[in-house]
Amino acid sequence: xxxxxxxxxxxxxxxxxAIADPARIVxxxxxxxxxEKFVRLSAVTAVDWHPxxxxxxxxxxxxxxxxxxxxxxxxxxxxDAPEIDSVFEVWRAADWxxxxxxxxxxxxxxxxxxxxxxxxxxxxxxxxxRKDYPVxxxxxxxSHES
Amino acid sequence: MSRxxxxxxxxxxxxxxxxxxxxSAPRLMTLNMGPxxxxxxxxxxxxxxxxxxxxxxxxxxxxxxxxxxxxxCEQKTWQQVVTxxxxxxxxANLSNNLVYALAVEKLLQxxxxxxxxxxRVMLTELSRIQSHLVWLGTHALDIGAMTVFFYxxxxxxxxxxxxxxxxGQRMMTSYIRIGGLALEPPRGWExxxxxxxxxxxxxxxxxxxxxxxxxxxxxxxxxxxxxxLEEMIDLGVTGPMIRAAGLKWDIRKSExxxxxxxxxxxxxxxxxxxxxxxxRVRLVEMRQSARIVTQALEGMPEGAWHADAPHVVLPxxxxxxxxxxxxxxxxxxxxxxxxxPAGEVYQAVESPRGEIAYYIVSDGTSKPYRVHMRTPxxxxxxxxxxxxxxxxxxxxxxxxxxxxxxLGDTDR
Numbered sequence: 052x053x054x055x056x057x058x059x060x061x062x063x064x065x066x067x068x069a070i071a072d073p074a075r076i077v078x079x080x081x082x083x084x085x086x087e088k089f090v091r092l093s094a095v096t097a098v099d100w101h102p103x104x105x106x107x108x109x110x111x112x113x114x115x116x117x118x119x120x121x122x123x124x125x126x127x128x129x130x131d132a133p134e135i136d137s138v139f140e141v142w143r144a145a146d147w148x149x150x151x152x153x154x155x156x157x158x159x160x161x162x163x164x165x166x167x168x169x170x171x172x173x174x175x176x177x178x179x180x181r182k183d184y185p186v187x188x189x190x191x192x193x194s195h196e197s
Numbered sequence: 198m199s200r201x202x203x204x205x206x207x208x209x210x211x212x213x214x215x216x217x218x219x220x221s222a223p224r225l226m227t228l229n230m231g232p233x234x235x236x237x238x239x240x241x242x243x244x245x246x247x248x249x250x251x252x253x254x255x256x257x258x259x260x261x262x263x264x265x266x267x268x269x270c271e272q273k274t275w276q277q278v279v280t281x282x283x284x285x286x287x288x289a290n291l292s293n294n295l296v297y298a299l300a301v302e303k304l305l306q307x308x309x310x311x312x313x314x315x316x317r318v319m320l321t322e323l324s325r326i327q328s329h330l331v332w333l334g335t336h337a338l339d340i341g342a343m344t345v346f347f348y349x350x351x352x353x354x355x356x357x358x359x360x361x362x363x364x365g366q367r368m369m370t371s372y373i374r375i376g377g378l379a380l381e382p383p384r385g386w387e388x389x390x391x392x393x394x395x396x397x398x399x400x401x402x403x404x405x406x407x408x409x410x411x412x413x414x415x416x417x418x419x420x421x422x423x424x425x426l427e428e429m430i431d432l433g434v435t436g437p438m439i440r441a442a443g444l445k446w447d448i449r450k451s452e453x454x455x456x457x458x459x460x461x462x463x464x465x466x467x468x469x470x471x472x473x474x475x476x477r478v479r480l481v482e483m484r485q486s487a488r489i490v491t492q493a494l495e496g497m498p499e500g501a502w503h504a505d506a507p508h509v510v511l512p513x514x515x516x517x518x519x520x521x522x523x524x525x526x527x528x529x530x531x532x533x534x535x536x537x538p539a540g541e542v543y544q545a546v547e548s549p550r551g552e553i554a555y556y557i558v559s560d561g562t563s564k565p566y567r568v569h570m571r572t573p574x575x576x577x578x579x580x581x582x583x584x585x586x587x588x589x590x591x592x593x594x595x596x597x598x599x600x601x602x603x604l605g606d607t608d609r
Contacts, residue, residue: 064303064542090430093545094571098558110556112543112571116430116444119451123543144433147579155267170260170608179268186265186272 054082066123073109073126073135080111080124080141089113089122092138095148097156101182106130107158111138128158137163155180223248228590232261238335239604243581243597245590252593255585257578262608270568274534275301276375278565283369285570286606288331291317291324292548294373297568299454300544300557301375304537307506311498313377314456319390319493320363320372321455321546322486326397327356328549329479329486333404336476336598340417345407352400355393362389376510377503387494394490401483408476418472422596424584426470432583433576436551437482438600441467441474448547460489472599479601482549509535534563548573550601574606 056075061068071079083089093112100106105127113122126135137160138145149160150169157178160166168175177184231242240261246254266285270278282297283290295317302309334349357367362383364372372379408414424434426442439446445466449457465481467474503510511530512523529535539561545554551573558567577600584600585593 063540066543068541092433093552093554094556094569094576096556096569096571098567110569112554112556116446116451121543121545142433143428143431144576144579147575148433168260170263172260179265184268186268 054079066121068123068125071124071126073128076111076124076126077136077138077141080138083113083122083124084141087122088115088117089120090116092142092144092148093121095138095145095152097152097158097180099156099180099182101130104130107133107156109135109152109158133158134161135159136161137166139163154178157181223253225253230593232258238598238602241578241602241604241607243585245585245593247590250589250591252585252588252590255582255593257581259575259578259604259607262604264609266609267568267570270565272564274563275537275565276530276534278568279374280369280371282570283371284605285572285609286548286550286553286574286603287368288328288603289324289548289550289553289606290368290370291321291373292546292553294371295321295455296544296546296548296553296555297557298373298375299546300542300555301537302504303542303544304540304557304559305375305506305509306538307376307504307509309377309455309504310501311456312500313502313504315493315497316378316382316502317373317455318457318460319490319497320360320370322489322493323356323359323390325486325549326483326490327353329483330356332479332549332598332601333476336595336601337408337414339594339598340414342407342411342414345404348400348403348407352393352397359386359389359393362386374503374510376506377501381502387497390490391494394487394494397487398484401480401487405480415473417592417595418476418599419469420471420473421588421592422472422475422584422599423470424580428583429580432580434551434580435573435576436548436601437475437478438551438577438580440465441478442470443468448545448552452545454544454546460492462486462489472595475599475601536561536563537565545571550574550603550606551577570609572606572609574600574602574604578602578607 056072056079057069058072059070091114093114096110098108107128109126109128111124128135137149147169149163150166152158153160153166154168154171155178167173177189226247228245228247230245232240242258244256245252266281270281279294279297282293285293330349330353334346337345360370361367364370364379426444429439429442445464447464450464462485465478467477507526512527516523517527537559539559541558543554543556545552553573554571556569557565560566584596
């Protein structure tokens with residue numbers, strides 16, 4: 052595994068983790084799929100490190116059935132209008148996972164075929180899994196209820 | 198515009214847009230299926246574009262059962278989250294308990310004694326049988342075979358009674374906790390589990406007698422619901438679906454957890470890749486699970502049922518009354534929970550539906566910083582559009598049922 056988009060690698064609890072350059076994520080993923088046999092994209096998710104900067108971490112869980120290996124790719128994005136390229140053209144599994152990250156964290160995926168909310172209603176305001184989003188939501192005030 | 202209700206409750210439905218009549222372009226009709234359709238087993242909405250009886254496009258609309266469990270996990274202490282994991286996949290709650298407990302134990306780096314590990318294996322396998330029984334019963338009911346439903350739920354009831362005996366709960370067991378089990382295994386469990394598992398093999402024979410050579414069942418399931426294997430892998434399909442398509446991949450074998458490597462069992466694999474093959478995979482899995490339960494019953498190690506980790510596991514009632522340290526630990530665990538060292542883990546297990554994996558991030562406090570649940574139903578449902586394209590609408594019921602999705606698992 053040797054690709055210049057990988058900025059840093061380490062291992063924790065026997066799991067391989069690589070920090071990658073968000074600008075080259077599609078390149079890297081295509082390389083990992085074809086050369087390193089990571090044929091499965093198990094999940095895409097995000098972690099919000101608010102108020103730290105870079106605020107968001109996009110996490111890709113890769114799995115190679117042939118080599119029985121797992122790899123976690125992480126890309127760090129700024130909290131100000133976070134955007135990253137979609138990996139949909141590499142694995143179609145990314146479709147719903149990226150929509151979920153968009154829905155929950157408000158991270159935009161460029162070149163995604165259908166980037167709309169998936170779990171929340173389409174007219175929902177705000178991104179529920181962000182750390183600055185209150186657990187009861189913004190819209191309703193429960194303070195008058197005892 | 199047409200009126201469909203009386204004057205007081207006027208509801209109008211817009212007239213369909215008139216398409217220009219063209220002899221070459223097919224006339225497509227959009228049909229809404231769900232979210233309350235009985236064959237969707239929950240609240241799944243599918244938009245179908247039909248040309249006559251043939252589905253040209255199917256788009257799934259999920260999220261009707263979204264309850265924000267991942268957000269709620271961030272508000273609860275580590276041990277409290279176990280009760281939320283039950284509610285993710287309410288048919289495989291022990292698999293969810295197990296994957297969460299394994300992930301947090303990895304972060305805490307505590308060793309689980311063999312008895313607790315074996316007990317976990319035995320109960321998750323019973324839970325797998327129970328989940329497959331619900332699938333088989335309801336799927337047969339969808340296709341029109343009612344008897345199978347009653348047979349399956351008869352056996353499922355026995356398993357739920359065993360769960361009740363262990364944990365006090367039939368479905369939301371929360372029995373597998375961080376550090377071991379919730380309670381000491383009850384007196385007489387060997388007899389109850391043994392009686393059930395000895396009789397179970399003949400019960401599976403009964404289901405096979407009812408279905409294997411049943412002409413309606415075979416004609417409605419054979420050759421239906423095909424998805425090419427490459428597309429399945431690309432779309433993130435896991436579990437019995439992918440084993441029915443010729444890929445022999447089971448996380449219990451490839452990445453053994455909770456001492457699965459000590460058990461002797463086979464992984465079924467069929468190449469037909471249709472609804473009937475998925476049915477056969479699940480039947481073989483039930484028999485293999487019964488084998489695992491029998492082995493666990495015979496070789497159950499003696500010893501402690503929880504880890505020796507007083508800062509995580511609640512002390513015995515007896516010790517609490519006699520020892521100062523036990524009382525202090527009890528007070529601290531109950532009032533503020535325990536702290537988990539900062540770090541991140543990804544733990545995958547094989548649930549009845551496929552790969553269930555939790556990605557957990559800790560910032561060193563007594564609550565999880567982030568819990569992401571990679572659920573098998575969510576991954577499997579992505580293949581719905583591919584599976585239903587260019588099939589008959591009547592086959593869609595059998596094809597949908599064969600995916601065995603749980604909407605709580607999809608929407609979380």
